[in-house]
Amino acid sequence: MTLITIDHVSRLFNDPRDRKGNTTVKALDDISLSVGRNEFLCLLGPSGCGKSTLLNMIAGFDKPSSGTVSVGGQVVTAPGSDRGFVFQQPTLMPWLTVWENVAFHLTMRGMDKRESREKAQRFIDMVRLTGFENHFPSELSGGMNQRVGIARALLMNPEVILMDEPFGALDEQTKMEMHAELVRIWRESQSTIVFVTHGIDESLALGTHVAVMSARPGRIRELLAIDLPRPRDATSPQFNDYKRHILQMLRPEAAVPV
Numbered sequence: 215m216t217l218i219t220i221d222h223v224s225r226l227f228n229d230p231r232d233r234k235g236n237t238t239v240k241a242l243d244d245i246s247l248s249v250g251r252n253e254f255l256c257l258l259g260p261s262g263c264g265k266s267t268l269l270n271m272i273a274g275f276d277k278p279s280s281g282t283v284s285v286g287g288q289v290v291t292a293p294g295s296d297r298g299f300v301f302q303q304p305t306l307m308p309w310l311t312v313w314e315n316v317a318f319h320l321t322m323r324g325m326d327k328r329e330s331r332e333k334a335q336r337f338i339d340m341v342r343l344t345g346f347e348n349h350f351p352s353e354l355s356g357g358m359n360q361r362v363g364i365a366r367a368l369l370m371n372p373e374v375i376l377m378d379e380p381f382g383a384l385d386e387q388t389k390m391e392m393h394a395e396l397v398r399i400w401r402e403s404q405s406t407i408v409f410v411t412h413g414i415d416e417s418l419a420l421g422t423h424v425a426v427m428s429a430r431p432g433r434i435r436e437l438l439a440i441d442l443p444r445p446r447d448a449t450s451p452q453f454n455d456y457k458r459h460i461l462q463m464l465r466p467e468a469a470v471p472v
């Protein structure tokens with residue numbers, strides 16, 4: 215069943231180099247895409263192809279210049295609690311503990327401390343931070359802080375989790391561990407994920423689908439359904455067949471001057 219529909223979406227920005235605002239930059243050009251419930255879609259493409267712009271429009275942080283984005287049949291006009299967002303940096307409050315960060319949205323809504331603490335625990339356990347509830351972000355590793363950000367997004371029980379290169383700053387080993395954790399969390403929470411990355415391996419490690427985007431103006435070159443068993447083996451011939459296919463799609467892009 216379709217949960218997210220991106221229907222002929224284009225996005226023009228004023229060219230920041232033109233102070234008078236007479237020229238525009240086309241970041242996205244006529245994107246149409248559907249994401250089914252419980253799918254894990256990776257948006258993959260070179261830097262500047264508009265991945266974050268598209269994700270921000272699903273989140274309701276930005277609006278299309280033309281076309282529409284709908285989630286659950288409703289046209290997106292603003293952020294909403296049906297969509298959780300995990301940023302590249304975890305954006306935690308350094309003066310709050312792990313559980314206070316996870317429960318942030320609940321306490322903001324006026325829920326009492328005991329109840330919000332209880333609600334937060336389930337998600338702290340889900341991201342395997344049990345025992346770290348009273349630690350501060352500065353006492354945790356980058357990967358652990360990112361888990362706090364994921365738990366905070368999950369707590370609102372969103373239909374969709376939107377993730378903008380959340381593991382970009384992590385080392386390879388931690389990134390691989392986080393991939394396994396995220397797949398487990400995705401299955402356990404039965405959520406739908408849209409995940410932005412420029413890593414081919416990352417997209418193939420995670421996605422049920424990979425939307426390969428072209429360099430600016432961003433278009434969908436191909437939507438691939440990834441038919442690989444989990445846990446995914448990055449050394450398997452099938453994994454490398456997908457990788458070769460994507461590389462071939464992206465290769466001519468490298469030659470296009472930006």
Ligand SMILES: Nc1ncnc2c1ncn2[C@@H]1O[C@H](COP(=O)(O)OP(=O)(O)OP(=O)(O)O)[C@@H](O)[C@H]1O
Pocket residue numbers: 227228229230239240241259260261262263264265266267268412430
């Ligand atoms: N607010 C803005 N004003 C002007 N141009 C913008 C704005 N936001 C994005 N752009 C331009 O739109 C294009 C797409 O940007 P976007 O950040 O969505 O790309 P991306 O694929 O996420 O890149 P990266 O992987 O480097 O984060 C870029 O050329 C960028 O310069």
